[in-house]
Amino acid sequence: GQNIDQPTEMTATEGAIVQINCTYQTSGFNGLFWYQQHAGEAPTFLSYNVLDGLEEKGRFSSFLSRSKGYSYLLLKELQMKDSASYLCAVRDLDNFNKFYFGSGTKLNVKP
Amino acid sequence: NAGVTQTPKFRVLKTGQSMTLLCAQDMNHEYMYWYRQDPGMGLRLIHYSVGEGTTAKGEVPDGYNVSRLKKQNFLLGLESAAPSQTSVYFCASIQLAGGEGEQFFGPGTRLTVL
Numbered sequence: 001g002q003n004i005d006q007p008t009e010m011t012a013t014e015g016a017i018v019q020i021n022c023t024y025q026t027s028g029f030n031g032l033f034w035y036q037q038h039a040g041e042a043p044t045f046l047s048y049n050v051l052d053g054l055e056e057k058g059r060f061s062s063f064l065s066r067s068k069g070y071s072y073l074l075l076k077e078l079q080m081k082d083s084a085s086y087l088c089a090v091r092d093l094d095n096f097n098k099f100y101f102g103s104g105t106k107l108n109v110k111p
Numbered sequence: 112n113a114g115v116t117q118t119p120k121f122r123v124l125k126t127g128q129s130m131t132l133l134c135a136q137d138m139n140h141e142y143m144y145w146y147r148q149d150p151g152m153g154l155r156l157i158h159y160s161v162g163e164g165t166t167a168k169g170e171v172p173d174g175y176n177v178s179r180l181k182k183q184n185f186l187l188g189l190e191s192a193a194p195s196q197t198s199v200y201f202c203a204s205i206q207l208a209g210g211e212g213e214q215f216f217g218p219g220t221r222l223t224v225l
Contacts (some may be wrong), residue, residue, distance in 0.1 A: 004153075096212070101146075101151040
């Protein structure tokens with residue numbers, strides 16, 4: 001199985017930069033995913049990392065360090081619409097079909 | 112394309128009643144998943160399927176059964192509902208487990224068991 005930890009809640013100001021961390025302890029790892037979930041809605045895919053380093057997609061970037069079991073999602077130029085929960089998920093090495101999710105980090109963006 | 116759809120969107124059951132949740136996808140995806148989401152616990156995998164006619168257990172399968180008779184549909188059954196099964200249920204699908212493995216989620220079914 002997997003043990004995935006994320007902060008429960010964070011608050012940041014519109015226009016600022018925020019970093020959401022995710023740590024995992026795993027018996028086997030084959031990729032880390034970030035999803036965004038607005039209240040009352042379904043999760044939507046943001047990013048995927050399987051190798052160490054930074055992946056950039058517009059205002060969002062995701063970083064992975066496999067040796068440290070650590071990832072972060074970086075959101076730049078925060079907008080009010082970025083207020084949502086951000087879910088970290090790990091794919092099982094032994095079973096490509098299984099994904100394990102963290103509890104999610106609720107991000108509040110204030111004016 | 113409708114993507115992933117779920118039926119019903121809301122349901123209230125009494126303890127001991129049964130029901131079936133339907134998930135349908137029109138993207139010709141091989142893999143389909145049922146998750147439940149509870150406050151503070153994130154998404155937990157109930158059952159999943161790697162293709163038509165196949166099913167497998169996830170992290171929390173007890174009290175649920177599934178069937179994948181057609182590639183596009185994945186059904187989740189509750190034979191005898193319990194209050195502990197009050198949750199939001201999400202269905203998801205992916206084309207292949209390799210590569211990016213982006214999951215596409217349905218809108219969710221909000222189930223309350225009294």
